[in-house]
Amino acid sequence: MSKSFELITMMPIGFVSSTIKAPQDDIWGGLVSRIDLDPARFSSQSLAGLQEFSHVQALFHLHLVSEDTVVTGSRHPRGRADWPEVGIFAQRGKNRPNKIGLSTCRLVRVEGVSLAVANLDAIDGTPVLDIKPYIIEFGPAGEVKQPAWATELMTGYFGKAT
Amino acid sequence: MSKSFELITMMPIGFVSSTIKAPQDDIWGGLVSRIDLDPARFSSQSLAGLQEFSHVQALFHLHLVSEDTVVTGSRHPRGRADWPEVGIFAQRGKNRPNKIGLSTCRLVRVEGVSLAVANLDAIDGTPVLDIKPYIIEFGPAGEVKQPAWATELMTGYFGKAT
Numbered sequence: 210m211s212k213s214f215e216l217i218t219m220m221p222i223g224f225v226s227s228t229i230k231a232p233q234d235d236i237w238g239g240l241v242s243r244i245d246l247d248p249a250r251f252s253s254q255s256l257a258g259l260q261e262f263s264h265v266q267a268l269f270h271l272h273l274v275s276e277d278t279v280v281t282g283s284r285h286p287r288g289r290a291d292w293p294e295v296g297i298f299a300q301r302g303k304n305r306p307n308k309i310g311l312s313t314c315r316l317v318r319v320e321g322v323s324l325a326v327a328n329l330d331a332i333d334g335t336p337v338l339d340i341k342p343y344i345i346e347f348g349p350a351g352e353v354k355q356p357a358w359a360t361e362l363m364t365g366y367f368g369k370a371t
Numbered sequence: 372m373s374k375s376f377e378l379i380t381m382m383p384i385g386f387v388s389s390t391i392k393a394p395q396d397d398i399w400g401g402l403v404s405r406i407d408l409d410p411a412r413f414s415s416q417s418l419a420g421l422q423e424f425s426h427v428q429a430l431f432h433l434h435l436v437s438e439d440t441v442v443t444g445s446r447h448p449r450g451r452a453d454w455p456e457v458g459i460f461a462q463r464g465k466n467r468p469n470k471i472g473l474s475t476c477r478l479v480r481v482e483g484v485s486l487a488v489a490n491l492d493a494i495d496g497t498p499v500l501d502i503k504p505y506i507i508e509f510g511p512a513g514e515v516k517q518p519a520w521a522t523e524l525m526t527g528y529f530g531k532a533t
Contacts, residue, residue: 214409217381217432217498219469222460246460247376250468254444258457263516265460268430268471270379282416295420298384298408298427298502301509306412307381309430309501311473313511328512336379339471340460345515346525347463349475349505350490354425363508 221336223247223322225269229332232273232303234287237330238367244329244337246322253321256340260319264343267329270336271308278304292358300359310335313343328367383498385409385484387431391494394435394465396449399492400529406491406499408484415483418502422481426505429491432498433470440466454520462521472497475505490529 223246229237244267246255259265280297287302297305314326324340331337385408391399406429408417421427442459449464459467476488486502493499 214383217383217434217500219379219381219471221376221379222468250443252444255458256460257445258455258518259461261516261518262461262521263514264511266473268469268473272379281412282414283419293420296417298418299421299424299504301503301506305501306384307430307500309381309471311428311430311501311503311509313509315511315513338379338469339467339473341463341473342461342517342521343511343515344463344517344521344525346522346528347473347475348510349426349477350529351477352425353505353507354423355504355506356420356423359424359504359506360508363506366508367512 219338221270221338222251223337225329225331225333225335225337227331227333232332235365236368237328240329241317241325241327242329244324244326244340248322251322255322256319256324259316259324259342262316262342264313265316265326266311266313266341266343267326267337268339269310269331270338271303271310272336274303274308279306280304281306286358286362309338381500383432383500384413385499387491387493387495387497387499389491389493389495394494397527398530399490402491403479403487403489404491406486406488406502410484413484417484418481418486421478421486421504424478424504426475427478427488428473428475428503428505429488429499430501431472431493432500433465433472434498436465436470441468442466443468448520448524471500
């Protein structure tokens with residue numbers, strides 16, 4: 210068995226530039242953010258052809274989450290006692306092992322080593338780990354089912370700020 | 372500016388157990404794999420309620436990709452000269468910075484600290500970084516568009532092995 214719990218190291222490929230400067234739970238709708246790749250390692254070639262896709266998946270590091278707030282067991286999503294207590298891997302809260310965020314965003318524009326995306330739920334300065342084109346066949350196959358609490362939680366998530 | 376290119380460290384939350392022992396490009400369809408969480412850090416509580424979801428997103432480390440084969444510019448997907456040369460962030464090939472794989476899998480079963488998933492394109496022994504429930508509202512909003520080469524590439528991807 211070659212399985213061993215060795216540390217894996219990653220280097221941000223770039224950073225999020227956003228008008229949202231502090232963590233928030235909801236209202237990411239209508240937001241357009243920028244992801245700027247590290248110009249020392251990447252060029253416009255790194256993003257060549259991306260504009261042919263309507264959506265991208267952005268993976269990022271939830272860098273403001275301190276290690277001692279990471280949940281490994283279960284909790285009520287958002288502390289809402291009226292929602293079931295579910296495991297950290299059965300919810301998308303940020304206080305999770307390895308602190309990786311994942312969003313599927315509409316691609317607005319590609320420009321040099323930057324891209325503009327809609328509805329990215331990451332604050333200004335967030336380190337970006339990867340960008341993948343959204344490919345339909347990598348989406349969920351078959352019928353998709355989720356519990357009522359998840360649907361309820363998402364109601365205001367991408368609402369528009371007033 | 373607090374943006375700095377500092378290394379980020381991660382620890383696998385568990386490993387993939389699969390009948391697929393070596394990297395392959397295609398034919399991940401019909402495959403059921405297991406993800407076993409580290410029992411020293413996680414319990415069945417970590418996965419509580421996950422069975423209410425039909426799909427999960429698994430993030431994993433493409434550990435067999437050696438650093439010197441990572442592409443930062445562009446290349447033809449799979450070396451296919453008849454497909455356009457596109458940036459590494461405009462394709463999902465494994466030779467990518469930070470070597471993170473991401474799949475949306477049908478959840479077959481949850482059992483203790485293990486889950487069985489369908490169509491996970493990760494080989495046996497792959498370190499797993501995160502598991503997220505697939506929430507519909509986190510899927511792509513609006514019409515999804517992708518170039519013809521991507522659709523063509525995916526034709527055999529989830530085909531069944533004969």
